[in-house]
Amino acid sequence: MPFVETIEALEALYGTPGAASVRKVVHRLTPLYRDWIMASRYCVVSTVGPEGVDGSPRGDDGPVVLELDEQTLALPDWRGNNRLDTLRNIVRDGRIALMFMVPGSNTVVRVNGQAKLTADDALRMRFEQQGKHPATVIVIRIEEIYSQCARATIRAGLWNRDDSAGLPTMGQILAEASNGDEGGDTYDAEWAARAALTMW
Numbered sequence: 739m740p741f742v743e744t745i746e747a748l749e750a751l752y753g754t755p756g757a758a759s760v761r762k763v764v765h766r767l768t769p770l771y772r773d774w775i776m777a778s779r780y781c782v783v784s785t786v787g788p789e790g791v792d793g794s795p796r797g798d799d800g801p802v803v804l805e806l807d808e809q810t811l812a813l814p815d816w817r818g819n820n821r822l823d824t825l826r827n828i829v830r831d832g833r834i835a836l837m838f839m840v841p842g843s844n845t846v847v848r849v850n851g852q853a854k855l856t857a858d859d860a861l862r863m864r865f866e867q868q869g870k871h872p873a874t875v876i877v878i879r880i881e882e883i884y885s886q887c888a889r890a891t892i893r894a895g896l897w898n899r900d901d902s903a904g905l906p907t908m909g910q911i912l913a914e915a916s917n918g919d920e921g922g923d924t925y926d927a928e929w930a931a932r933a934a935l936t937m938w
Contacts, residue, residue: 739877763884763910766808770882774847775811776801776854778838783813783876785834785853787827794824802838804864811836813866814872825874828853834878837886842897843890851881870938 742748764771780797796802796813803811813836815825828834834853837846854877862871891897906914908929912921 740934741815759887763882765882766880767805767811767883771810771847772805773881774840774845774885775803775849776805778802778847780839780841781813782837782839783824783834784836785824785827785831787830792823792827799867801879803836811865811878812861813876813878814862815855815874815876816867816872816938825876828876828909834876836878844871844891844897846886846888846891848886849878849880849883849911852879853877854879854912867938934936 742751758777767775770804779800779802780795781802783791783794783796785794796816798814798816803813806812832852832854834851838849855874856877857874861875861877862873865872865875907926909921909923909926913924916923
């Protein structure tokens with residue numbers, strides 16, 4: 739099949755962007771973008787590094803990020819699987835993109851910028867949950883903020899449906915990927931209690 743190989747060929751297929759899609763871009767936290775991002779408890783973080791790209795979900799009990807100033811956000815790195823894919827990328831290549839979502843809203847707000855990783859105690863302490871603190875905090879210097887078109891969320895019916903019935907469990911997926919060495923029913927049965935003890 740033929741592929742689109744040049745920017746000129748790409749632009750010929752789509753035309754020019756609408757004025758609103760360009761004018762909605764800002765380079766700092768404006769009052770309304772601030773309100774929107776601070777209402778978000780969930781975002782998807784995208785980074786890039788020598789081994790390739792990484793996309794990682796991040797969530798918190800309250801705003802998923804903290805504003806340090808109008809051009810700087812802080813994202814705690816709460817306990818996960820310790821693969822460190824996102825963090826390895828940030829240490830080697832600071833480019834980052836975050837997509838903030840709020841259940842019930844079809845709008846997605848995106849932040850592009852440069853990230854650095856810190857284990858600064860004073861900043862880590864600002865994220866205390868149940869006496870625990872993140873191991874590190876991602877500090878994001880905002881380069882641009884803009885809202886994404888809502889059509890994808892509307893097409894997907896993201897917030898008004900539940901398609902989870904019949905999906906494989908994580909134990910089943912892990913068992914399949916490891917040829918039965920990991921996962922299975924025991925993994926699924928123990929997951930809720932394990933997660934409750936290691937949430938923060």
